[in-house]
Amino acid sequence: MLFKLLTTPLITASLFAGAAQAQTAYPLSLENCGVDITFDHAPKSTVTIGQAATEVLYALDLGDQVIGTSVWFTKVLPEFETLNASVERLADNDPSFESVVAKRPGLVTVQYEWHVGAQGIVATREQFMDVGIPTYTLPADCVGKDNSTGSDGTRTQLYKMDSVYRGVTELAQIFDVPARGEEMVDALKTREAAAIAKAKGLDLPDASAAFWFSSAEMDIDPYVAGQGGAPAYMMNALGLRNVVESNEEWPTVSWETIARANPSVLVIARMERRRFEADDIEKKLEFLKSDPVASQMDAVKNNRIVIMDGHSMDPSIRNISALETLADALASFGLK
Template identity: 45%
Template structure:
């Protein structure tokens, strides 16, 4: 049954079975997106799928923090009925708007939990969230007439078929993030807000990198896990930060998004600076920066690394280390730290 804005249906859970029942018509959105065919419909080629949104969504669900913060930045809190999968506190300046949107789960919600919100649009930052083993494959939502959207940054130049976090076939660029902002703005009919946000982000990157020269500086990015740490490969969001600054990632010899490596290998690479994920979630060991630094300064393999002895740390939110609008925050904070440590030319 097609769950459009005019024929949106309630999903009831009875004895573990999903029953679809017809419900009344909804009103039209107060703001209309630019039409592809004279009406309100918007069609996109999204990660190999054609997505058509008949009317600007009024009951959107964002399954990852990255897409959530884009929507909130576009002023769409009143058109959202759920968010999920958080690694960090909501972006500064968006707390009031974020408080208006129900959090379905701190981590990954069930398919049924999402359907209970009666969504008319579902967006995700990662293919794994809208795939087997995630909330549900995109096809499951599409079968119910709910259009889905996947961040271009997780499919353009990226192979997600493996068991890990994927592998980049070409380096990520901020253009993929800007594309997501503009496409979501178009879907919701707020194109001008999208263009304004992209301009602001570009100006911040330009200001942060002005006059910087870090070609002789090596950086390591540690996202999570103490026993078998996830370190950034060459070409994801940390690669954007590194490339914008002209520096070198010590693990730029792997295209895996987040390879797991040994601490002996880390110590052998001996980077000048350690960029450390400061997460609030509780999925892995050593999620917070405090726990990570405590480990680095006590572990036999790492405590004698130059960056550890000199305490050359940069603390970043998890979202700044994922492809998102916060990757700009990553550029700014790493640039500022390199200047502070005298490593920026």
């Protein structure tokens, strides 16, 4: 059975209907990815650099404050399509420093330090501060992670959803809607626990998996999930053994090595970008069926393939929908 990720609304308007009208006590001081930041009041506007940051703000019902977005990996979550269509997109990929500053935002909300950080390709945090614009980076990109080692960085601790929840909570505090953040985190935690319980109930002690993101070329070693990032968290949470033992977040591993490990389940990324030939999901599927090595894996022979949006493999609120989809797939595959 080929199993596809079906995204479900992460937050609905009714979620906040009964929320207590708690307020943030300003000045609010936070330690954010090694930088101390203080807010004397809620920002009136923000530009986002990174889709994960954009979708957190939308989910917190802060779309009116988002005046520009950038760095898109795939389509916005379906429940935010109308809202997103009304927000200016500064760039599909990396925005220029000048285009962000020209919007005069009260805050720049960032997904990755390699965009805005010590060696930021858009700018450093100091450059934004020099023009009076504070920045906030999602903690999922720096908690338990060393970003001095390259664009992907190196995980020094296993990624957990706690860092995503921290980002939701802190952004809600910054924008003076702390109750929304609390309710959103509670809802996500409830769904996370249910997905984990569902997988645990299957009693699959010998099940294993591999996550294939892409490949620079179809006939060379693929980029697969190592032991540190969001896919590793999903596998660990659902009791799946990751057949890729590298501590790198997205190492390249030969199909011969993966085939020898023979994962029970193969998870493959679907994405809008076309940087590499293997970004195309149809070409991935065609390769798996035709390649003399990959086609011999049990996961391929028995069609135990799960398709996920590539962005669901990045640290983000989408990880919960991905976790649910993987748990549902395990229940349907009849691995026992």
